Amino acid sequence: TEWNVSVWGKRRAFTEHVEKLAELVSEKTGGEFTMNVSYGGLSKNRENLDGISIGAFEMAQFCAGYHRDKNPTITVLELPFLGVNTLEEEVAVSHAVYAHPAAQADLARWNAKLLMTSPMPQYNIVGTGEPRDTLAKMDGMRVRATGGIGNAFKAVGAVPTSVTATEAYQAMESGVVDTVAFAQHAHLSFRTIDQAEWWTANLNPGTVNCPVVVNVDAYEALSDDHRAALDSSVDEAIAHYLENYGALLKKWDGVLEEKGVQKVMIDEAELAKFREIAADPIREQWIADMSAQGLPAQELYDLVMDTLKKQRM
Amino acid sequence: MATGASVLENDSLLSRLDQNLYRIERFLALISGLAVFAIMVFAVVSVSGRNALNAPVPGYVDWIEQLMPLIAFMGIAYTQRDGTHIRMDILIGRLSGRALWAAEFITTLAALILMILLVWGSWSHFQRSFDFAAPWWSRDSSIDIALPLWPAKLLVPVAFSILCLRFALQLWGYGRAFVLGLSEPVAIPLIKSAAQQAADEAAILEDTNGERG
Amino acid sequence: MEPIEIGLIVSGVMVLFVVLGMRVAFAAGMAGLLGLIWIFWAKKGYDPEDFGWALTVAVKTAGQVPHSKVSSQALSLIPTFILIGYLAYYAGLTKALFEASKKWVGWLPGGLAVSTVFATAGFAAVSGASVATSAVFARIAIPEMLKIGYDKRFAAGVVAAGGTLASLIPPSAILVIYAIIVEQDVGKLLLAGFIPGAFSALIYGLLIVTLAMTLPKFGPPVRGFTWGERFRALPPAMPIFFVVFIIIFFIYNPFGGDAWGTPTEGGALGAFVVFLMAVWKGMRWRQFRDALLETAKLAVMIFTIIWGVLIYVRFLGFADLPGAFSDFITGLDQSPMLTLVMILLAYAVLGMFMDAIGMLLLTLPVVYPAVMALNGGEFVSAADSTFGMSGPMCAIWFGILVVKMAEFCLITPPIGLNCFVVAGVRDDLSVQDVFKGVTPFFIADAITIALLVAFPAIVLWLPSLA
Ligand code: NA
Ligand code: NA
Numbered sequence: 001t002e003w004n005v006s007v008w009g010k011r012r013a014f015t016e017h018v019e020k021l022a023e024l025v026s027e028k029t030g031g032e033f034t035m036n037v038s039y040g041g042l043s044k045n046r047e048n049l050d051g052i053s054i055g056a057f058e059m060a061q062f063c064a065g066y067h068r069d070k071n072p073t074i075t076v077l078e079l080p081f082l083g084v085n086t087l088e089e090e091v092a093v094s095h096a097v098y099a100h101p102a103a104q105a106d107l108a109r110w111n112a113k114l115l116m117t118s119p120m121p122q123y124n125i126v127g128t129g130e131p132r133d134t135l136a137k138m139d140g141m142r143v144r145a146t147g148g149i150g151n152a153f154k155a156v157g158a159v160p161t162s163v164t165a166t167e168a169y170q171a172m173e174s175g176v177v178d179t180v181a182f183a184q185h186a187h188l189s190f191r192t193i194d195q196a197e198w199w200t201a202n203l204n205p206g207t208v209n210c211p212v213v214v215n216v217d218a219y220e221a222l223s224d225d226h227r228a229a230l231d232s233s234v235d236e237a238i239a240h241y242l243e244n245y246g247a248l249l250k251k252w253d254g255v256l257e258e259k260g261v262q263k264v265m266i267d268e269a270e271l272a273k274f275r276e277i278a279a280d281p282i283r284e285q286w287i288a289d290m291s292a293q294g295l296p297a298q299e300l301y302d303l304v305m306d307t308l309k310k311q312r313m
Numbered sequence: 314m315a316t317g318a319s320v321l322e323n324d325s326l327l328s329r330l331d332q333n334l335y336r337i338e339r340f341l342a343l344i345s346g347l348a349v350f351a352i353m354v355f356a357v358v359s360v361s362g363r364n365a366l367n368a369p370v371p372g373y374v375d376w377i378e379q380l381m382p383l384i385a386f387m388g389i390a391y392t393q394r395d396g397t398h399i400r401m402d403i404l405i406g407r408l409s410g411r412a413l414w415a416a417e418f419i420t421t422l423a424a425l426i427l428m429i430l431l432v433w434g435s436w437s438h439f440q441r442s443f444d445f446a447a448p449w450w451s452r453d454s455s456i457d458i459a460l461p462l463w464p465a466k467l468l469v470p471v472a473f474s475i476l477c478l479r480f481a482l483q484l485w486g487y488g489r490a491f492v493l494g495l496s497e498p499v500a501i502p503l504i505k506s507a508a509q510q511a512a513d514e515a516a517i518l519e520d521t522n523g524e525r526g
Numbered sequence: 527m528e529p530i531e532i533g534l535i536v537s538g539v540m541v542l543f544v545v546l547g548m549r550v551a552f553a554a555g556m557a558g559l560l561g562l563i564w565i566f567w568a569k570k571g572y573d574p575e576d577f578g579w580a581l582t583v584a585v586k587t588a589g590q591v592p593h594s595k596v597s598s599q600a601l602s603l604i605p606t607f608i609l610i611g612y613l614a615y616y617a618g619l620t621k622a623l624f625e626a627s628k629k630w631v632g633w634l635p636g637g638l639a640v641s642t643v644f645a646t647a648g649f650a651a652v653s654g655a656s657v658a659t660s661a662v663f664a665r666i667a668i669p670e671m672l673k674i675g676y677d678k679r680f681a682a683g684v685v686a687a688g689g690t691l692a693s694l695i696p697p698s699a700i701l702v703i704y705a706i707i708v709e710q711d712v713g714k715l716l717l718a719g720f721i722p723g724a725f726s727a728l729i730y731g732l733l734i735v736t737l738a739m740t741l742p743k744f745g746p747p748v749r750g751f752t753w754g755e756r757f758r759a760l761p762p763a764m765p766i767f768f769v770v771f772i773i774i775f776f777i778y779n780p781f782g783g784d785a786w787g788t789p790t791e792g793g794a795l796g797a798f799v800v801f802l803m804a805v806w807k808g809m810r811w812r813q814f815r816d817a818l819l820e821t822a823k824l825a826v827m828i829f830t831i832i833w834g835v836l837i838y839v840r841f842l843g844f845a846d847l848p849g850a851f852s853d854f855i856t857g858l859d860q861s862p863m864l865t866l867v868m869i870l871l872a873y874a875v876l877g878m879f880m881d882a883i884g885m886l887l888l889t890l891p892v893v894y895p896a897v898m899a900l901n902g903g904e905f906v907s908a909a910d911s912t913f914g915m916s917g918p919m920c921a922i923w924f925g926i927l928v929v930k931m932a933e934f935c936l937i938t939p940p941i942g943l944n945c946f947v948v949a950g951v952r953d954d955l956s957v958q959d960v961f962k963g964v965t966p967f968f969i970a971d972a973i974t975i976a977l978l979v980a981f982p983a984i985v986l987w988l989p990s991l992a
Contacts, residue, residue, distance in 0.1 A: 350818060360786075374599050380602075384822070384826070385592075385825070397823050405547030420549075424556070433589065434590070435589040438590045
């Protein structure tokens with residue numbers, strides 16, 4: 001069996017678990033079940049779910065925020081200020097939501113089965129000029145942030161501005177935006193860190209959720225051995241991802257120092273105010289909207305909170 | 314490689330159908346052109362909004378992405394009617410009579426089959442983004458301000474269907490020319506010599522622009 | 527059958543249909559769809575029962591491509607760049623440029639021809655398309671050259687060659703297309719075109735001066751303009767510089783501060799300024815409507831090729847042909863520079879028979895990764911690379927080289943579109959005349975390309991500042 005896997009960009013920390021999974025599955029089946037990982041050759045990233053639904057390829061990665069209407073249930077994981085602090089916690093909450101019947105039914109509309117997540121750290125912002133370390137200073141700030149995080153910044157008077165990730169560097173250079181919200185690896189690969197004078201270390205406004213899914217028919221057509229090889233490799237692939245990303249995060253402080261980027265800590269009181277203004281109303285709005293569509297929104301949100309609590313015990 | 318061609322007209326049924334379709338095609342192409350102008354105006358509004366008022370147009374990129382299909386697809390049949398879609402006529406330019414009509418018939422038939430299949434494929438792309446049960450009927454939305462994508466996706470099969478009509482008319486035209494052995498049939502773009510064609514293009518420029526200054 | 531063999535066969539079918547006269551966009555789309563059906567069916571071992579499945583999956587995969595690939599903000603530059611060119615006629619910019627150029631450099635040997643080259647270079651700064659530039663100047667510049675005794679063939683050649691500058695000097699539709707296919711920064715590519723474009727114009731100018739000094743019976747210089755006349759000729763041409771400034775400042779601020787926005791916004795703002803000028807100069811709805819229709823026609827033609835070819839490219843992605851070709855190129859047992867030169871020569875041959883956009887779209891998905899691999903990969907640093915430049919810089923360098931090749935092809939027989947257009951504008955000139963007159967410029971272009979290959983800094987200096 002050969003599977004085609006559609007991801008995008010270049011090979012990076014964000015795709016290491018997919019590469020690892022391919023390696024493990026091939027090893028365990030003696031080369032009988034292989035995965036051919038394609039970086040953008042098979043589909044546009046925002047259409048990976050379409051490709052899965054058609055059956056053009058068997059496995060794919062995408063982010064929930066690329067298309068909220070395609071996958072409303074898992075956007076719960078992109079709500080601002082969920083309070084997720086580590087990649088391990090991100091894995092735990094993601095997999096808990098993926099296991100919920102509502103999320104599974106949501107993705108089943110695309111003939112997709114949620115396999116694993118691609119845990120991303122919190123989207124902290126880089127910027128130029130004086131650090132925006134209070135809510136007052138964020139008023140009028142032009143920030144490149146999408147989805148729930150964008151809404152959070154809007155709630156405190158900032159101006160979310162549409163710029164694609166690849167254009168972010170130039171947008172910052174040209175002053176189209178003055179701050180950009182990304183995870184660390186993206187600040188590195190889209191070079192926004194080269195423009196930056198400061199980086200917020202503890203704003204932690206939220207992150208995006210990017211699952212890896214498989215086509216249900218292809219999954220069910222696997223022989224029992226092959227399916228077992230795939231299922232049993234997920235945890236190991238995630239562990240590899242965490243280790244790899246962890247090394248990157250360790251390097252991060254060194255990168256900041258080397259590039260002369262100031263590490264900005266925001267006062268706990270300011271953060272509390274931010275959460276109050278942004279997190280609560282956006283969450284309530286989300287729950288109301290999703291419930292109106294007949295989705296168990298409150299239940300999904302509670303599931304995230306409970307999982308987080310359990311994870312910390 | 315040819316751009317531009319002339320289409321003969323008379324009052325036969327085929328030619329009347331051709332001329333009526335042409336009117337629709339031209340109107341749609343004008344929408345394409347207006348969409349180009351809209352993108353220009355929109356960028357100006359966005360730049361001034363950002364610099365003068367610190368108020369960029371929310372979801373600027375999303376809106377541009379919704380406008381692009383208008384530009385790219387609305388004029389597609391108009392462009393085919395005029396023979397503007399480029400091709401190599403190094404071989405076909407040497408053919409004449411039935412051999413020419415046969416070659417044109419074959420490639421037009423192939424293009425018609427392709428476009429019928431793409432109407433199906435692009436319709437299914439639209440269908441995946443459309444859901445009567447969802448708010449705004451939307452099952453796929455833009456990244457920044459969550460605009461429903463189905464209207465832009467619907468444009469594709471609509472424009473392609475009109476192109477299929479155009480191909481069908483041209484197929485009729487070529488078939489008729491082949492069967493009757495015509496030399497100057499109606500309703501199909503006639504190949505011109507490169508020089509003739511360039512002269513016509515220049516004449517268009519002259520008419521429409523009337524270089525001033 | 528191996529996917530790569532399927533890839534080669536399907537590519538052969540495409541070439542066959544293109545030669546048969548099928549429109550390039552549809553031939554590419556058809557080949558791509560056929561290839562997809564084949565690949566999916568092969569995956570099921572050609573079981574007749576699975577043919578329906580393969581057809582459905584292939585059609586749905588191909589059916590995504592038109593909307594998916596066209597809905598891109600970066601592509602919106604193409605129609606705006608085309609619109610600027612059309613509006614510039616109504617704004618009277620063409621004539622103004624030629625008059626100013628004549629008064630300033632007409633005194634040189636071969637002065638009127640040199641003026642024509644510089645005026646086309648100036649017009650290139652508002653026009654994104656080569657053919658349009660040649661068409662306008664054929665009407666303005668050729669009569670004046672004939673009046674003072676230039677050989678008509680040479681006069682036509684100057685205009686045909688001058689038109690090619692429009693695609694190097696930004697705005698340039700074809701540079702945007704290149705940037706999008708290879709996923710590189712549009713702004714830097716546009717910026718990179720400036721110096722090679724100006725450089726080409728300079729080489730053309732030098733060639734003309736040399737010819738005028740060596741050949742007898744060349745047209746005389748035009749002298750006798752006062753400084754007052756020279757300066758009075760400048761203001762009408764000024765809007766060109768204004769547009770150039772806008773576009774430059776939106777890509778990169780030469781004075782070290784922030785740029786003013788993105789290239790997309792710069793292009794749109796430039797078009798808007800030219801639009802206002804045209805309205806001020808008396809453009810009315812009828813003319814505006816015609817400009818919009820002509821813009822739409824050209825834009826639709828380009829977009830149709832783009833999505834048609836991208837269906838084919840989607841199939842190539844499933845067949846992994848680009849990967850195989852780049853393995854082949856990097857495995858060649860010869861100097862990488864020789865391989866690069868051979869690739870450029872192949873473009874020269876291909877360009878004899880194809881138009882520029884179609885040629886780039888069809889070949890780049892396969893050739894570009896190979897060239898990048900030759901240099902040491904997309905993310906290679908300058909120190910570790912073959913050609914002494916980082917991955918992104920190599921992408922820019924190769925882009926300018928390829929576009930220059932494509933422009934070269936606009937003036938070479940048998941299919942040299944610029945020459946056709948010039949012959950079309952002038953009743954007294956045949957296509958053969960124009961091809962004859964443009965021949966000296968092959969030498970100029972060959973020199974330019976050789977210098978760009980030998981001294982990449984000509985291309986890379988400006989973008990490396992940004
Ligand atoms: Na230009
Ligand atoms: Na040529």
